[in-house]
Amino acid sequence: MIIQILVSGLVLGCVYGLIALGYSLIYKASGMLNFTQGDILTLGAFLGYTFYGVFHIPFILTVIIVFIIMLGFGMVLEKGIISKLVAKGTLPIYTVLATIAVSYIIQNGSMLVWGTQSINFPRIFHVTNIKILGVNIQTEAFVCILVSMICMVSLHIFMKHTRFGTSMRAAAMDPLAARSLGINVSLATGLTWGISAAVAALAGMLIGPLYGVYTTLGATIGRKGFASAVMGGYGNMYGAMLGGAILGLVETFTSAYISSSYKDLVAYILLITFLFIKPTGIFNERAIQD
Amino acid sequence: MGKHLLELKNLQYSYGNIKVVHGIDLYVDEGEIVTIIGANGAGKTTTLQTVSGLTAASGVKGEILFDGRNIGRTRGHLIAGQGLVQVLEGRHVFSKLTVAENIQMGTYIRKDKANINKDIDQVYEMFPRLYERRTQLAGTLSGGEQQMLAIGRALLCNPRMILLDEPSLGLAPIIIKEIFESIVRINKQGTSVLFVEQNSKIALNVADRGYVMQNGEIILHDTSVNLLQNEEVKKAYLGE
Ligand SMILES: Nc1ncnc2c1ncn2[C@@H]1O[C@H](COP(=O)(O)OP(=O)(O)OP(=O)(O)O)[C@@H](O)[C@H]1O
Ligand SMILES: [Mg+2]
Numbered sequence: 001m002i003i004q005i006l007v008s009g010l011v012l013g014c015v016y017g018l019i020a021l022g023y024s025l026i027y028k029a030s031g032m033l034n035f036t037q038g039d040i041l042t043l044g045a046f047l048g049y050t051f052y053g054v055f056h057i058p059f060i061l062t063v064i065i066v067f068i069i070m071l072g073f074g075m076v077l078e079k080g081i082i083s084k085l086v087a088k089g090t091l092p093i094y095t096v097l098a099t100i101a102v103s104y105i106i107q108n109g110s111m112l113v114w115g116t117q118s119i120n121f122p123r124i125f126h127v128t129n130i131k132i133l134g135v136n137i138q139t140e141a142f143v144c145i146l147v148s149m150i151c152m153v154s155l156h157i158f159m160k161h162t163r164f165g166t167s168m169r170a171a172a173m174d175p176l177a178a179r180s181l182g183i184n185v186s187l188a189t190g191l192t193w194g195i196s197a198a199v200a201a202l203a204g205m206l207i208g209p210l211y212g213v214y215t216t217l218g219a220t221i222g223r224k225g226f227a228s229a230v231m232g233g234y235g236n237m238y239g240a241m242l243g244g245a246i247l248g249l250v251e252t253f254t255s256a257y258i259s260s261s262y263k264d265l266v267a268y269i270l271l272i273t274f275l276f277i278k279p280t281g282i283f284n285e286r287a288i289q290d
Numbered sequence: 291m292g293k294h295l296l297e298l299k300n301l302q303y304s305y306g307n308i309k310v311v312h313g314i315d316l317y318v319d320e321g322e323i324v325t326i327i328g329a330n331g332a333g334k335t336t337t338l339q340t341v342s343g344l345t346a347a348s349g350v351k352g353e354i355l356f357d358g359r360n361i362g363r364t365r366g367h368l369i370a371g372q373g374l375v376q377v378l379e380g381r382h383v384f385s386k387l388t389v390a391e392n393i394q395m396g397t398y399i400r401k402d403k404a405n406i407n408k409d410i411d412q413v414y415e416m417f418p419r420l421y422e423r424r425t426q427l428a429g430t431l432s433g434g435e436q437q438m439l440a441i442g443r444a445l446l447c448n449p450r451m452i453l454l455d456e457p458s459l460g461l462a463p464i465i466i467k468e469i470f471e472s473i474v475r476i477n478k479q480g481t482s483v484l485f486v487e488q489n490s491k492i493a494l495n496v497a498d499r500g501y502v503m504q505n506g507e508i509i510l511h512d513t514s515v516n517l518l519q520n521e522e523v524k525k526a527y528l529g530e
Binding site for chain 1: 342343344366367368369370371375376378382383384385386387391394395396398399443444447
């Protein structure tokens with residue numbers, strides 16, 4: 001029983017973590033909040049369903065195709081809307097509003113295309129369950145956790161141990177100095193938004209098979225992802241993941257041992273408590289000064 | 291007189307409607323070390339940043355010729371690849387990257403991968419303190435060390451010409467001496483240098499020629515030897 005709860009908690013936690021990661025990366029690169037993250041997750045889930053469930057493209061291929069499409073989507077969002085607004089001298093807070101606008105456009109748009117009903121994501125694996133420590137775990141849940149971990153580790157290696165990833169961090173830290181050394185800061189920023197969108201879409205394809213796909217799937221997850229990023233230390237990649245895991249576990253354990261109707265209550269009380277006792281998050285990030 | 295390596299012809303720059311550089315002419319020849327001196331707000335930083343494409347292209351008027359090509363409209367990140375790199379005022383190291391990562395970013399545009407490691411070694415040889423601190427975050431370095439890092443990092447772009455904006459800013463005299471010795475050494479090794487300074491005495495002792503800038507205009511231009519003798523310069527900039 002406890003292992004099953006733990007697994008459900010980690011599934012949620014990983015998905016929150018992937019969304020939180022995007023919030024943090026974008027904050028570092030643009031100093032901006034991007035509230036489209038959750039709805040991009042929804043879009044990713046719908047696209048995944050369409051390619052895999054309707055067109056019967058193999059799941060792995062579906063994931064790759066959607067990842068690339070959403071990478072482009074995130075870059076276009078940044079280059080086509082966000083950086084244009086910033087160049088016009090729009091106040092940051094209005095630019096954040098623009099991301100909220102885009103989020104509703106995605107939500108409503110996907111309603112037009114895929115309807116209002118929750119859609120079942122067809123099963124991905126023939127083996128329904130796998131046994132871990134003598135407990136049956138749904139294969140999709142296991143894969144969700146595994147792929148999320150792989151995604152986080154790859155992103156870590158990319159950002160910390162490749163020249164290009166380091167240049168993206170440098171561009172976020174000091175755009176002027178980065179440009180003086182020949183780093184294309186505009187590309188780096190766009191790519192950051194692209195990666196964040198692609199990772200959110202991936203999260204959608206991981207959670208879709210477990211939760212079903214519907215237009216407001218990402219809305220709640222997006223909010224929780226934002227909360228995770230704050231708890232972890234806004235702007236910190238590792239904090240985002242840890243914050244996600246904590247929130248997912250707290251939520252699932254509350255559902256299991258108290259009542260599922262209290263899970264959001266407990267989660268958000270935890271967030272407020274965090275804001276009071278550790279405003280810089282677990283990883284001590286000074287979001288405002290940075 | 292042959293072709294200059296860098297030549298500014300009637301260069302003007304405006305931030306929106308406010309013009310701060312009012313048409314300056316300036317040149318640097320291959321192998322030279324040249325300084326621009328002037329008081330706060332004279333427009334020195336604006337001039338340098340305009341040359342290296344770091345100010346908005348929309349504010350630029352006049353010509354910037356580097357090696358005969360007009361680079362006045364070239365965007366910032368493409369300038370370093372042309373062989374022109376700037377060390378920014380206030381150093382601008384990537385504070386949360388390590389020293390080694392900062393150094394690596396200096397090589398970002400390099401295509402001749404084979405020579406990179408040798409060049410990195412050379413920079414560490416020139417500034418041994420950076421080598422000792424290569425795993426440290428750049429933000430934790432002292433001001434002098436940060437300036438060395440900023441210079442070393444710029445050198446790794448393998449530039450034909452290096453621009454430095456107030457390399458002495460906020461540093462103790464002994465460190466300033468060290469920094470300028472390295473600038474002279476870099477110049478001797480074949481890199482042309484244009485630098486901006488408020489510390490006019492040191493600047494004119496190091497440079498071959500100097501320009502005096504005031505309110506966005508060049509009011510004097512001569513060899514450093516002559517400028518050091520000039521009564522006006524003595525009074526206004528050397529405090530004699
Ligand atoms: N981004 C900007 N927007 C508007 N005006 C600016 C901007 N940057 C500089 N200025 C103005 O341009 C003028 C020249 O500034 P600049 O920084 O080029 O001078 P400087 O000679 O480098 O001064 P200092 O010795 O203090 O560094 C100043 O009046 C300054 O207020
Ligand atoms: Mg200046």
